[in-house]
Amino acid sequence: MNILFAFALVISYLSVHISPESFILPAFFGLAFPYLLLINIFFSIIWAVLLRYEAIISVIVIAIGFTHLSNYIRFGKSNESTDNSFKVISYNVRLFDNYGNPDNNTEERIIDFLRKQDADIICLQEFYLYGDPEKKDSEIKNALGNNYFSHIKLTGSGKNRYYGIVTYSRYPIVQKGQIIHPKSSSLTIFSDVIIENDTIRIFNNHLQSFRLKNMNRSLFDEMTAGDNNETLGLLKSLAASLKKGFVLRAQQSEALKTQINISDYPVIVVGDFNDTPVSWSYRKIRKGLNDSFVSAGYGAGFTYRGNYPSNRIDYILYDEALECRYFDILKVKYSDHYPVSAFFARPF
Numbered sequence: 001m002n003i004l005f006a007f008a009l010v011i012s013y014l015s016v017h018i019s020p021e022s023f024i025l026p027a028f029f030g031l032a033f034p035y036l037l038l039i040n041i042f043f044s045i046i047w048a049v050l051l052r053y054e055a056i057i058s059v060i061v062i063a064i065g066f067t068h069l070s071n072y073i074r075f076g077k078s079n080e081s082t083d084n085s086f087k088v089i090s091y092n093v094r095l096f097d098n099y100g101n102p103d104n105n106t107e108e109r110i111i112d113f114l115r116k117q118d119a120d121i122i123c124l125q126e127f128y129l130y131g132d133p134e135k136k137d138s139e140i141k142n143a144l145g146n147n148y149f150s151h152i153k154l155t156g157s158g159k160n161r162y163y164g165i166v167t168y169s170r171y172p173i174v175q176k177g178q179i180i181h182p183k184s185s186s187l188t189i190f191s192d193v194i195i196e197n198d199t200i201r202i203f204n205n206h207l208q209s210f211r212l213k214n215m216n217r218s219l220f221d222e223m224t225a226g227d228n229n230e231t232l233g234l235l236k237s238l239a240a241s242l243k244k245g246f247v248l249r250a251q252q253s254e255a256l257k258t259q260i261n262i263s264d265y266p267v268i269v270v271g272d273f274n275d276t277p278v279s280w281s282y283r284k285i286r287k288g289l290n291d292s293f294v295s296a297g298y299g300a301g302f303t304y305r306g307n308y309p310s311n312r313i314d315y316i317l318y319d320e321a322l323e324c325r326y327f328d329i330l331k332v333k334y335s336d337h338y339p340v341s342a343f344f345a346r347p348f
Contacts, residue, residue, distance in 0.1 A: 020246035071277035090270035091339035125206035205271030266319035306336030
């Protein structure tokens with residue numbers, strides 16, 4: 001059993017090097033990385049307590065992938081000052097819970113939370129509004145309590161209802177653009193902001209989700225519901241959804257990276273990537289950039305807190321021209337994601 005789980009952990013390492021479009025299997029193991037890691041740690045401890053040489057099996061495998069572990073857990077807390085820096089927040093707000101019971105609408109609580117955070121740049125995913133988009137945008141900017149500029153990309157869902165993605169900035173937005181993701185409702189926008197005569201391009205992303213059919217039940221419930229035939233059917237459906245998500249995100253990360261590479265300005269890339277640090281998409285997007293959690297975070301980096309297993313899928317990546325002075329995962333429970341925030345020193 002130890003050899004089996006050690007081998008599974010090794011396969012997970014391959015997921016960052018092999019595109020899901022070429023070979024899908026490693027992507028599944030990469031998604032399970034933190035849990036495969038815990039199992040191997042458990043085996044190492046058991047063998048060590050029994051004074052058995054087999055402890056070295058998992059120890060060696062864990063050591064080989066230590067870099068991946070450091071993308072999940074950070075032990076050194078940043079003590080740098082946030083003076084003369086600007087604050088960025090990214091938050092998947094889960095449509096303000098408008099798809100469920102209207103009494104559970106979280107819009108006011110989330111906007112009040114964001115107002116208190118006093119961030120200079122706010123990037124929201126799964127943004128929702130009802131009615132006139134321009135009027136609603138104005139109301140939200142007023143509720144935030146400061147003079148924000150905005151860049152919104154919306155998709156209509158009928159009956160005057162819209163969902164999408166939005167970037168609010170205290171700094172002037174001088175240019176707006178978007179990346180079209182074919183055959184997907186995923187959204188990416190980029191906004192050029194002027195910070196004291198220097199321009200920074202902000203990429204706000206909501207990449208392909210897994211589109212799991214029943215997000216109100218836990219993964220365990222999905223797998224154990226009904227008889228064996230129903231469970232098998234659910235597992236096949238789950239695998240098909242996961243596979244489609246991996247492949248589409250691989251394509252979307254390619255398109256995003258192309259735009260990052262041709263940017264004339266330093267970039268900050270944020271959002272819900274719907275992929276973990278042990279994935280081909282994350283490695284593709286991050287290449288040449290820094291991860292603010294890795295640079296200045298502390299503790300475990302898990303940002304998803306829904307019914308399916310917790311993982312790290314929300315990011316703030318940044319250009320070498322910038323300096324990240326502080327990173328935090330804000331543990332508020334208004335969504336199935338935690339918001340993430342970072343302070344950056346200006347590149348001048």
